[in-house]
Structure formats: structure tokens, C-alpha cells
Amino acid sequence: MSHALAFRGMDTRRARAHGDRLRSASEDLAELRGRLDPVVARVGWVGPDADVLRARWSDLASARLTQLGTELLALSGMLMAEAARQDAASAAGVAEAAGRPGPLSGHDGHGDRGATDGSGYLTRDDPRLPGWLEEPFEGAASDLAGVVSDAIGWGVDQALEGAGWAAGRLGLDSDGLEQAHRDGDALGGLLEDWATGERVPTIAELGASTLLAAGSAAIAPAELVTDTGLLDPRTDVTVHGVREILHPSTPQDLADLIVANDEARRSGVVGVAAGGYDGTSSGQVRIQTVRAADGGEAYIVHAPPTGGEPIWDPQAWGPQGNSAGWDSNLRSMAGQESAAMADVRAAMEATGVPPGADVLFVGHSQGGLTAAQLAADPAFNSTSGRLGSYDVTHIFSVGSPVETVVPAQGRTEVVNVAHNPVWAPTPQVAGFPSPGYAPIHIADPVPRLDLDGHRVDGSRVAAPNVRDAWLDAPQQTHGESSQITNAHESVLRTSRGIDPTGGYYGSVRGSTDSNPVLARLQADLEGRYVGEGVVVVSDQVVEVGREDMR
Template structure:
């Protein structure tokens, strides 16, 4: 009951609690090491000018302090968990039972509010600044929360650690791997980390009673295939415009898998839609803002994972050659998938088409013949800044290869076409980015590279005037995001 001082028993394995303590401390050390490495890289090179000043200001004013706070908070969380393990040993010795005696206020308080306050001094978490996590305190510790509001807080911390790991991969991890950090990856990962940090502070500060699920990407899920009547609700793949139409035919969070039986074996086209939700509070639809940020930041999003699950559920015929098509976020997802050699080999992916998608930072598998389309006035494909490096000059003592840039994608397996005549004016984002505008541009397209790619698809069997109900079938497979179960115990 609220205000009760009666102790409750929270069953825990002492060694598991101590393992959790070690995990918190290890992540704290990793974040501190990352902060030092990135700080040296950002502040230690010789560079001048407004871009350099902005980069250093972002690092010194926002990212470095945030990383320092979360590292300190993680270390403190480890200390709290270690103290609780010791308290549990004492309690078990006193009453002969396994469990940690802590006082409850309804099961919803923060663990050591010092941890929460360290993250956001003076913020909502400060309400718990007096909590130490020791027996007799006013709230149970994080390590002892295993259901109800406690699971909300634990899930928010898991998400924060994931976001911190992606930010590290985009910055210090990239440097250690001998690759220049990319501007878009740092910005996207920084936004994810900032949102996750705010979400963790809010859930911890309210004892798990308020949960916005900010930028929490969860886990991928996919449903069972549902047959599609292409004569009534679809398009047979006869030309490039039909490939765009198939993407437009998808409704809700789903992908369409179209199978064409040819004399040389089956050909399969997987159609992936673009963004459908822009709310930073995530839900069941993975085609959303969070999925965009995870992919743009260099991570593997739930959107990417759910598309692969949908392909498995669709029971693609063994030995079939596969083509993936995606618009906007769908194109980012397609590029992410075909940058994975294991995925390309497992699913025998031979072709891909992306349009209106920022994919210059992807290391596309050279075995896949890729068509990349953009309107001159479509700003979305340029959000990756042409794979621009975040550091404009050399770092003393650090030898890295030159910035890869989109030019590394060029070659016989990569065709890039920019339509000079955009559907709308310079600032008409909707018209220039919309799928319909790309479909119309393809219908009127005369670019030699575009025509050659279309002929390649015809020769491979993906496109053909004879594709109809006699040799072509399709299914829709729903895709989704599953998040932690926050239902009260």
C-alpha cells in the first residue's frame, strides 16, 4: 500500500544480481573509454571554420556530457545492485529464506534515485534522489524489479544501453575499426541516445508509472502470408512502374511477396513500403521514425528484421532468385539487407531497386544489381549527405582510409539515375518524394542506364508482358514490432 513501511520479499538469485552489477560497471567503463577516444578525435585534429566549430560544440556541449552522465549512472547502478546482493545475503541468513527484504510503496519506486538524479540533476528523477536501494528505503532497487512498473524501468534501461551501443559504434567504434565516422550516423544515433536518455529518466523518475517508449525499437515480428488476388488488388510485374505500384499496394505494416514461375525457375519480388508513423513514441508499426533513425545511424532496425522474417514466413521457393524493392524507409531497409553478404547468400538476392532513399552510407553487396532512383528536388535521398565524414581533417596519430562516399557503390552492379524534372518545386517535399511521382517518372524515363536495367530485369525473368494469373502469385505478410510486456504482475 502507498506509504506502507512493511517489507516485501523480492525473490532474486544473489549471483544474478551481482552479474547485473558487473554488467552495469562494464558498460560504464566502455562508455567512458568511448568518450575519451571520441573526444581525442574530435578535439585533437587541426581544423578551423564554422563546420568544425559546430562539430566541436555538439560534442563538448551535448554528447560528451551526456555520455559522462550515463557512465556515472551505470556505475552507480552497479554499486546499488552490489549493495542489494549483500543485503539479500544478510536477510537470507536472518530468516532462512531466499529473497531481498525491501520496503514497497506499491511496487513502483525508483531504485537508487541517485542513479536517476545523476542522469538528470534537478529533473523528474530528482524525486528519487534520496533513495539508496538499501533495505528499509522507500523504493525497491532496479535489480529487484521483475514485473509491473519495474519491468518498464528495466526495459527503458535496456533501450538506453542499446542506444548507447549504437552511438559508440557510430563514433569511437568506427574509429577503432579504421573507418571515418559518418555525419548522418552520428546525428541519427545521437538523437536515439538523447530520446532514450529522456525516456529512461522519465520512467525511472516516475517509478515506471509513465512510459512513453521513446525510440524503443523492440523486437521484430511477422505474420502468416495472406493470398492476394492480383487481378483485383494488385499489379503484375510487367515493367518498372509496376514494381513501384506493388509497393504502393501494400497497406498497413506489411510487405508483398510476388512469385513468378519461369522456364528457368521461380523469380520473387519483395515490395517494402516507406515510413507510415512519425511519432517518437514507438508502437507496433516498425515503419516509423525510430526505424529510420536506427537504420540511418548504422544499426539494424526492427523494420529490417521484420522484413527478413516476413520473407521466411512467405516460404519463398528454394532456389528462387529474389529482387527487393523499397521506397524511402523501405529503400533504406532494402539497402541494409543487401549490405549483408549472409542475407544475400541465404536468400539468393540478385537484384534490388530503391527510390527516394538515403542509402549512400550502405556497403552494398557487389553481387546484387542495384537500381537507385532520386528526383533532383527530392531532399530525402540526400539526408545522408552523400556519406559525408564527420571529421573534416586527419587525426594526429590515427591512420584511417579516406572517406568512402557514395562513389564506392559505383560499378557494373550499381545503376544510379537522378530525374532532372521533379514533380514539384524545390520545397515541395511531398510531391518530390511521393511514390506516385517516381512511378510517373519511370513511365517517361529515357535514361540509357535506366532502360538497360529494365532490360536486365526482363532477361532475368522478373519483368515480362506475359506475367499474369497463369504464372504469377502474391501474398501479403504483416510486419510488426513487439515490445516488452509492461502489464502489471
């Protein structure tokens, strides 16, 4: 009785093609290093810092590029040699199938039916199963066997790639595996940077990356049979429309900026969001073009906070059309490109903000973090004038966790307002020597999610151009919202209208003159983005987001 076996060796054609790509990549790295070495050497900069820069380039960048190029070339040679050996083994298998002795003979020394498809696939078919049914399953089983072997030598990275290939052979959707692969790579990159001393990640950044990697891995099995959209970055956003505010008003101070930002996320408040906008199918980014007192033109970009479904609804973690869901919170905190960031890029392009333009970002909660991550991108925050780059002069945010992010330009000023708790003594309790203390005004927990920028080695991210303005949380004046809502909302709206003392609007309104950080920011923006002599010449709301999967 013959033994039905299936074995998939190396696809030598693809192996040789990949070997060629590795060799080409090695040559590209050598060319890149050859171009950059003289550039670094010719930098017109002298002094100890310049010497440190050149030494670090030589020891870390240039040397590592050389080493990586050598390793890629070696891998290319190994792959070519393995392909040659596989071809020899396949030829022996074909000889055995023709009745000649070969290394894959059966127990009785005679081979069963054998074949090769030129890609390393050798099979002994089970006559009880039709070929159309057996072939995909035996190919997938062989692929998975190869995955197990690869995982021993090459790790989880190759395992996920192989599992994706096997899923494809079975007609399953491998997008979830690829997503898990990308998130695992991102986490691995952080750990590698830490291990090699390149950069120590913050606790918040590493925690968010770990959650993304673990979540994507957990979702991957379900993604094989259905597209859940969960934790899928989906940064291919679409602009659904641009609407003009016909009678814009010019912001006079920081409090007015908070109100303008809050208006942009609401339906009907600014009079441009008609048509059933509900904040779930898309989001809104507001862009104001201002003419400064000196005649120069600048732009105020309002990045929205978390939008759409609440945190406990799975739709809020990727499937909804509004890009500013809770999944974008995680991606931005992990330092990755989020769909919320893509929204802002698309909105600025749609409204014609020119490259190199002066930009003030205003954001609340996630909006501030989105702005900070964009400003940390040297391709975005730049004075180069290249397409897609802008000169981010200031970021003003409220209730945002931004202390893990350092702008790409040292001249970009970042100010975030955060609410501290207000404590008061509790009544004297018999048996205790003194009264205790309890918060009478609850703090906003969101700005603290960055853990004050602490890194995993105990150090802390510190940049002189990134500052928090800590204000006392507002006193509860109306019973229509909770204290935690009052502490985190940018503008507290009640049935009586805007509460003049509630939310961040109320705190900033009453503290701009007395708080030195806010007073300095107000002075910086005066005459340039807000205040006397400034005119809003265009006020647009861009409706933008991802395809709604529901």
C-alpha cells in the same frame, strides 16, 4: 543515539558467478581464434590483396582477440580477489554486530544492530521505520551509491546497469534504462570503430545514432513509470494475415514495379486489404513469385515506405502497430536492426520464400533503405542457402537515402531514383547585373538525407554496384497536391486517377529508355523479373507489424 546506516557491498555470490563467466568467455575467444587462424591461413587466394587480408587478420582480428581474452581473464581474477576481500569485510561486520570490535564500529566504539544476508548487505536499521518500508529504499539507495562509484571507474555503461538494478529494487520498469544503455553502446561502438581505425562511420549514420542515444536517454526517466514505446525497436513483429491477389498482373517495366509497390501500402487498391486496414495498426509487405522466361523461379519483395501517423505525432515514433514509423527511419539510417526490417523477414518466411532464392527488392523512401540494410547483412544476403538467407540480386528504389549502405554481395545491384530541382532564370531586377535563378520544380529532399554517403573524415562511401539515377523533378500538372508531394510520391494519385507524368512513376516512365542507369537496370531485369516471358504465379500481401500500444 544510534546512527541509522545502510551499506551495500559486493554480492559475492553473483560476483564469483560473473568471474566464472568472464573466464569462460576468455576460453571461448581462445578457441574461436584457434579455429579461425588456420582457416584464414588456408584460404586459396594469392596476390597482394590476399597478403593484405592475412596481415590485417593477424594484426587486427587475431591479435585483438588474444588481447581481449587476456583482459577478460585478468578481470575474472580481479573480481574473484575483490569477492574474497568483501567476504572478509562482511565477516568483520557480523563480528561487530555480535559485540566484538570490527571495522564498522559506531562513534562510541559499539556497533548497533547489524546483519548480513550473505550477499554483502550490511545494515543498521532505523527503529522508527518498519522493515518492509525501509529495506527496498535503503537497498536502492545503496545500489545508487554503488552506481556513482562505478561510474567514476567504469563509465556510463556501468552507471546505466546499476540504475536499472536500483529501479528494479524500487519496483520501477527498467526497460527505458536498458534501451538507453543499448543505444549508448551502439553510438560508442561507432566512435570506437572510428578511433581505432576499424571503420569510419558516415555523417548520416553517426547523426542518427546520436539522435537515438540522446532520445533514449531523455525518455528513460518517463519509462520508469510508464511504457511509452517511444524509440523502442520492438522487433518482435507479428504476421496478422496473408492474403492472395487472385488475378495478378505481370510487371512489364520499372514503372510497373513502382505502381505495384505503391498499391501494397494502400487499402482496397489491390483488393485484399478489407477489414478496416488503416495503415496504423500494421503494415503491408507484398511478395510476388515470378517464373522467369527460362523457367526459373524468383521473387519480387515490395518494402513499404514510412507508414502510420505523421511525423509530428508521438505514435509515429514507436508506439503504433505499423513498424514502418519514423523510429524505423532513424534505426535503419543508423545501421541498426529496425522493426521495418523485421517485418520484411517475417513476411518472406510467412510466404515461404525458400533460402537462397533470387530476390528483387522494390522500395519507396524508407522501403528502399530497409531493403538496402537487409542486403548489407551477410547473414541475409547470401548464396549459402542457410535458413533466413536469400540471394538479393537487385534493389530498385525511388526517393530513398541509400548511399551510406554497401550490399554484403558485390553482385547485388542497387539503383535508386532521385529527383533533382529544375532551375529557371528569374526576371531581371533593376540594379542587378544579371537575373538570378530559382527552382521551378522542387527536388525531393529525402534521397539527400544520406548526405551522399560522406563520412566524418571527409571521405565518401563508394561502391560500383550502388548508383543513383538523377532525374528532373516532375512539373506540377494538378493543383491537388503540393510540389514537394509531387517530387517525393512514388505514384501521384488524383481524383482523375494516376497522374501519368507525376511522382517517380511519371519520371521513370518517361526516362527508362533515355537514362543509361535505368536502361541498364531494365535490361538486367527483363526476362527474369519483368517483361516478356515472365509470369507472376503468386501475388501475396502480408499484413505484419508490432502490437499497437494505444
